[in-house]
Amino acid sequence: MALTKEQIESNKAEVIDLLRQVKRDGIEKLIEWLDKKSDFFTAPSSTVFHGNYEGGLCEHSLNVYHALVRLKNAMSDMALEEKKFDNIKDGSLIIVALLHDICKSNYYTKEIKYWKDENASYNNQWKQYYAYTIDDKFPVGHGEKSVIMLQNFITLKQEEILAIRWHMTAYDPAVAVSPYEKPAFNKAMTICPLLVLLSMADVFAAQLMEKAGNPKIDNAV
Numbered sequence: 001m002a003l004t005k006e007q008i009e010s011n012k013a014e015v016i017d018l019l020r021q022v023k024r025d026g027i028e029k030l031i032e033w034l035d036k037k038s039d040f041f042t043a044p045s046s047t048v049f050h051g052n053y054e055g056g057l058c059e060h061s062l063n064v065y066h067a068l069v070r071l072k073n074a075m076s077d078m079a080l081e082e083k084k085f086d087n088i089k090d091g092s093l094i095i096v097a098l099l100h101d102i103c104k105s106n107y108y109t110k111e112i113k114y115w116k117d118e119n120a121s122y123n124n125q126w127k128q129y130y131a132y133t134i135d136d137k138f139p140v141g142h143g144e145k146s147v148i149m150l151q152n153f154i155t156l157k158q159e160e161i162l163a164i165r166w167h168m169t170a171y172d173p174a175v176a177v178s179p180y181e182k183p184a185f186n187k188a189m190t191i192c193p194l195l196v197l198l199s200m201a202d203v204f205a206a207q208l209m210e211k212a213g214n215p216k217i218d219n220a221v
């Protein structure tokens, strides 16, 4: 499971094209940072789970965007009157879907690991390979880190902040254990339809649209 150079380039072009549709101060600086100062377009989206290959993060972000647009359009008429999401702007869909995991930019690195070749006919059965590992240079969380990073470039709307901050829902350990975080999360879920939609699209993309690849990226020797 790997993406070709052409797929990676095509995904990058699609993301930049979508971001340029968002008319917001700072968006060009954000695009420039993604392109020139980060590995957003080539990074994996995990080490051993979905999208754990070059370009996986960008691919996942696009998958979430397409799932989110479909969810919003298909379910709009089913929501309670006071929770209708017709007024969620296209720009917000683009921002939260494509950039909810921007925290994973410049976040993964490669390290050498070892595996034992039981079938080897020689004595030294250990072989080396490269695998992705985490090197978090700004360990401030997951959703909250994405919000902080984005606010360096663009001003997020409140519903975008809530959606990105809490998009991991109960998978965020803080929600499970903290008496401060849990009520905030619960409240956010009730007042922010964009959060509900983003978290659904995120799970859909990760679990039903994406596969894990071989964690062995390349032979080291």
Ligand SMILES: [Fe+2]
Residues within 6 Å of the ligand: 100, 101, 142, 167, 168
């Ligand atoms: Fe995430």
Ligand SMILES: [Fe+2]
Residues within 6 Å of the ligand: 060, 064, 100, 101, 202
């Ligand atoms: Fe995600």
